[in-house]
Amino acid sequence: MMPDQQPPTRRNILNYFLGTGALASLGAILYPITRFMIPPRIVESAASSVVAAKVAEIKPNSGKVFKFGSKPAILVQTPTGEYHAFDAVCTHLDCTVQYRPEERLIWCACHNGRYDLTGKNISGPPPRPLEEFKVNVRGDEIVVSRG
Amino acid sequence: MAAGKSKWGDWLEERTGWRLVQELIEHKDVPRHRHSFWYYFGGMTLFLFAVQVCTGILLLLYYRPSAEAAFESVQFIMTEVQFGWLIRSVHSWSANLMIAAAFVHMFSALFLRSFRRPRELTWVSGSLLLFLSLAFGFSGYLLPWNKLAFFATKVGTDIAGVVPLIGPFLLRFLRGGDEVTGATLTRFFGFHVAILPAVTTALLSIHLYLVQKHGMSVPPSVDPEKAPRMRFIPDFLLRDLVGWLAAIALLAGLAAIFPWELGEKADPFAPAPAGIKPEWYFVFMFQTLKYIPAKILTIDGELLGIMFFSILGLLLVITPWLSPAQRPAEKRGWLPVVGVLVIVYIAVLSAMAYLT
Numbered sequence A: 001m002m003p004d005q006q007p008p009t010r011r012n013i014l015n016y017f018l019g020t021g022a023l024a025s026l027g028a029i030l031y032p033i034t035r036f037m038i039p040p041r042i043v044e045s046a047a048s049s050v051v052a053a054k055v056a057e058i059k060p061n062s063g064k065v066f067k068f069g070s071k072p073a074i075l076v077q078t079p080t081g082e083y084h085a086f087d088a089v090c091t092h093l094d095c096t097v098q099y100r101p102e103e104r105l106i107w108c109a110c111h112n113g114r115y116d117l118t119g120k121n122i123s124g125p126p127p128r129p130l131e132e133f134k135v136n137v138r139g140d141e142i143v144v145s146r147g
Numbered sequence B: 001m002a003a004g005k006s007k008w009g010d011w012l013e014e015r016t017g018w019r020l021v022q023e024l025i026e027h028k029d030v031p032r033h034r035h036s037f038w039y040y041f042g043g044m045t046l047f048l049f050a051v052q053v054c055t056g057i058l059l060l061l062y063y064r065p066s067a068e069a070a071f072e073s074v075q076f077i078m079t080e081v082q083f084g085w086l087i088r089s090v091h092s093w094s095a096n097l098m099i100a101a102a103f104v105h106m107f108s109a110l111f112l113r114s115f116r117r118p119r120e121l122t123w124v125s126g127s128l129l130l131f132l133s134l135a136f137g138f139s140g141y142l143l144p145w146n147k148l149a150f151f152a153t154k155v156g157t158d159i160a161g162v163v164p165l166i167g168p169f170l171l172r173f174l175r176g177g178d179e180v181t182g183a184t185l186t187r188f189f190g191f192h193v194a195i196l197p198a199v200t201t202a203l204l205s206i207h208l209y210l211v212q213k214h215g216m217s218v219p220p221s222v223d224p225e226k227a228p229r230m231r232f233i234p235d236f237l238l239r240d241l242v243g244w245l246a247a248i249a250l251l252a253g254l255a256a257i258f259p260w261e262l263g264e265k266a267d268p269f270a271p272a273p274a275g276i277k278p279e280w281y282f283v284f285m286f287q288t289l290k291y292i293p294a295k296i297l298t299i300d301g302e303l304l305g306i307m308f309f310s311i312l313g314l315l316l317v318i319t320p321w322l323s324p325a326q327r328p329a330e331k332r333g334w335l336p337v338v339g340v341l342v343i344v345y346i347a348v349l350s351a352m353a354y355l356t
Helices: A010-035 B002-016 B017-027 B036-060 B070-079 B084-111 B120-142 B148-161 B169-177 B182-214 B232-257 B280-291 B301-317 B335-355
Strands: A049-054 A062-068 A071-077 A082-085 A096-101 A105-108 A112-116 A120-125 A132-138 A143-144 B029-030 B230-231
Touching: A010 B084, A010 B232, A049 A062, A049 B029, A062 A096, A062 B301, A071 A096, A071 B002, A071 B017, A112 B002, A112 B029, A120 B301, B017 B232, B029 B036, B029 B232, B036 B070, B036 B084, B036 B232, B070 B148, B084 B335, B120 B169, B120 B182, B120 B280, B148 B169, B148 B182, B148 B280, B148 B301, B169 B182, B230 B232, B280 B301, B280 B335
Parallel strands: none
Antiparallel strands: A049 A143, A062 A071, A071 A082, A082 A132, A096 A105, A105 A112, A112 A120, A132 A143, B029 B230
């Protein structure tokens, strides 16, 4: 038997059509399924400023996590009475940070990361400082805005 | 090459005993006769069920089962997710085709008397699977939380409430409270994606095991000794595949030309829309209930209707024991007459519902 010397038989051609037909069908089924599984992009609400709290609500040496667009942010009043606002998402692995009055710093509970009151990472695993936002007091409202 | 193959085969055989399956496959065959065509509907139902499982799992990626979010999430699937309209429409169309295929399969088994000894339990498991399919249809219908679904569920669960003794309990159990609310939706979602699939998997396994154990039934009008046999793999399976490919083409065509509608979001304080009807496979029962007077003698008409269909369902399950076991092949008996009457009844009542 010399298989490579044989001319194409009717069976070979039919098998070829059957094979390519099966592959094409499989592709036609798998393509929409794959595309379906990729989540569509949702436009994020790009809020540029938000009322974070009322002045009366927040006391010196305390902090409050608030919603800024679709992400959490943290407003801190230092023991000396200054306001600071930061992105509340820890730069390490995405947990949300909190204010620790006894240590007077911002702390992440997940992996014990610490930031000082300027947002700088000072101990633990966080690789970068927290992004800082602008804080303005308008009447009795504390307004936080980007950049 | 062959030696290597058998070495791996031996390795696997020692650990799993897989050659048993290989042997079953090699020996499985299908009788060929003029009624063989009807054998394909069981496989077709199974295939459409597989389509339901696959598309259902895909829909779970985006669907949210709550009164606040369900409608919006289906809307999101239909408009935002790529090919979302296709997946959802295929799921809806395939559900309908599956029930149609199951009905054809059931009636063909009835007319060909496939339930004869020793296949009584194959019939019983099959008829229970048919009821499960209807339960799938009923529970799935509510999930988009649109107006039609909301009222269909109200009516359907209300009917369950009329059942003597356990009715009130059944109604509260199905609704998750006294009214159709978000609690009902959550419950139906649980039935549709967890409980019904679990029960179906168990029953389907029994059904398929029994089919495998007894082989295909040869109708009484065919002499089993004379019927030639066809190998299941590859000959019968390849023919099955042609049918399945056609079903996929049909589903894709239906989904593209008639994408499944979403309708309006359910509103518990809006009136029922005019011309409201259940899915076609419930229509004959729905229409019957319309014609039954409110009271017959002193009994509630609705109750009588429900009892009638319950008894019909029960008779369907115990069909193998209602029909005389042995008879000459040429004597047809009364069973085909009853079967035809049932089909005519379903067809006429459904037609009346759609034409009036």
